[in-house]
Amino acid sequence: MPELPEVETIRRGLLEYIPGLKISEVKVFCEKSFLGPTEMILGAKVCDLRRFGKALVIDLDNKVSIICHLRMTGQMIYRGKQAFAGGHPSESFVEKLPNKQTRVEIEFEDGSKLFFNDQRKFGFMKPVPTEEVLKDKFISSLAPEPWQMTGKELYERLQRHKGAPIKAVILDQKVICGLGNIYADEALFFAKIHPERKAGTISLSEAEVLVQGAREVMERSLEAGGSTMATYVKADGTRGNYLDLFAKVFGREGLPCERCGAEIVKIRVAGRGTHICPQCQRRES
DNA sequence: CTAGGATCCTGTCAGC
DNA sequence: TGCTGACAGGATCCTA
Numbered sequence: 001m002p003e004l005p006e007v008e009t010i011r012r013g014l015l016e017y018i019p020g021l022k023i024s025e026v027k028v029f030c031e032k033s034f035l036g037p038t039e040m041i042l043g044a045k046v047c048d049l050r051r052f053g054k055a056l057v058i059d060l061d062n063k064v065s066i067i068c069h070l071r072m073t074g075q076m077i078y079r080g081k082q083a084f085a086g087g088h089p090s091e092s093f094v095e096k097l098p099n100k101q102t103r104v105e106i107e108f109e110d111g112s113k114l115f116f117n118d119q120r121k122f123g124f125m126k127p128v129p130t131e132e133v134l135k136d137k138f139i140s141s142l143a144p145e146p147w148q149m150t151g152k153e154l155y156e157r158l159q160r161h162k163g164a165p166i167k168a169v170i171l172d173q174k175v176i177c178g179l180g181n182i183y184a185d186e187a188l189f190f191a192k193i194h195p196e197r198k199a200g201t202i203s204l205s206e207a208e209v210l211v212q213g214a215r216e217v218m219e220r221s222l223e224a225g226g227s228t229m230a231t232y233v234k235a236d237g238t239r240g241n242y243l244d245l246f247a248k249v250f251g252r253e254g255l256p257c258e259r260c261g262a263e264i265v266k267i268r269v270a271g272r273g274t275h276i277c278p279q280c281q282r283r284e285s
Numbered sequence: 286c287t288a289g290g291a292t293c294c295t296g297t298c299a300g301c
Numbered sequence: 302t303g304c305t306g307a308c309a310g311g312a313t314c315c316t317a
Contacts, residue, residue, distance in 0.1 A: 002310070002311090003310055003311095006310080009286050032294095054312095058293090063309080067310080069312085070311090071310095071311045071312070072294095072309065072310070072311055072312095073294090073295085073296095073309080073310090073311095074311095088310075089310095100295095101295085118294095118295095119294080119295055119296065120294045120295055120309085120311095121295075122291080122293065122294070122311065122312080123311085138312085138313095158287090160287085161287070161288085162287090163287075163288065164287075164288060164289085168289085171311085171312095172312095173311090173312080180310050180311070181309090181311085182310050183310085183311050184310095230300085243310090250310085258299080270289080271289080271290070271291095272309090272310095273309075274309075275292085
């Protein structure tokens with residue numbers, strides 16, 4: 001689930017609580033979720049948290065870093081005197097832990113714990129020497145984030161994938177970094193671009209609006225994401241849907257477009273569920 | 286090199 | 302109720 005804003009929210013949240021904490025125990029419930037020996041991180045203290053696109057990096061004071069990727073259903077849940085959770089919204093945020101979806105449990109010396117939950121097991125934690133983080137195959141090939149990219153630069157990158165649908169291309173982290181299925185749909189709606197249009201037909205000015213849209217939808221989500229827990233689990237314990245806070249098309253099939261009133265529809269593009277306003281996002285033009 | 290489809294895995298939901 | 306297939310906030314691998 002987590003796209004850039006969610007991962008950044010997790011980074012900021014954990015930054016409040018775990019730096020300085022010493023890892024006293026590591027339990028791996030699923031082998032493929034922790035790629036490396038636990039001894040690499042045992043006894044080390046957390047010193048920093050970094051983010052590269054959707055990847056989270058936990059730096060330790062023994063020259064080791066843990067590269068984490070939540071993929072579709074990953075969650076990071078910290079439980080101590082304070083509690084914090086982020087990632088794919090689910091009951092795991094409030095349930096007793098570890099539970100059936102807990103893949104890794106990291107216990108700190110003060111008794112607090114960090115749980116890595118991941119229903120589908122696509123995500124992972126991987127300890128590596130800190131100096132090798134930037135050489136990691138995934139991290140080293142990431143394109144700049146929308147804030148570091150001009151419309152012209154995106155336009156030029158699109159030319160390398162002229163024949164592919166624009167949505168598939170902006171989901172490619174080597175083209176532009178940070179967008180996932182939700183924000184791709186939201187950014188395309190913002191720019192009034194139909195997701196099936198070939199990337200080669202996107203004009204320079206459209207690419208400029210698209211980058212702007214990517215920035216805006218993620219910034220708005222970041223503002224809302226900062227209170228993911230507060231909105232997901234309301235004070236009375238009931239669930240909330242924080243997507244409602246910013247989504248204009250995602251998950252709104254059947255509802256009226258806020259811009260023109262037409263009905264939002266869900267289609268399939270590049271193998272992914274895709275939400276559009278058929279009125280605002282035309283195939284040609 | 287690109288484009289497109291299958292694949293990893295578990296769980297849920299709609300439709301018999 | 303039970304079964305089945307589709308689908309899911311990601312990325313990679315394989316094939317043409």
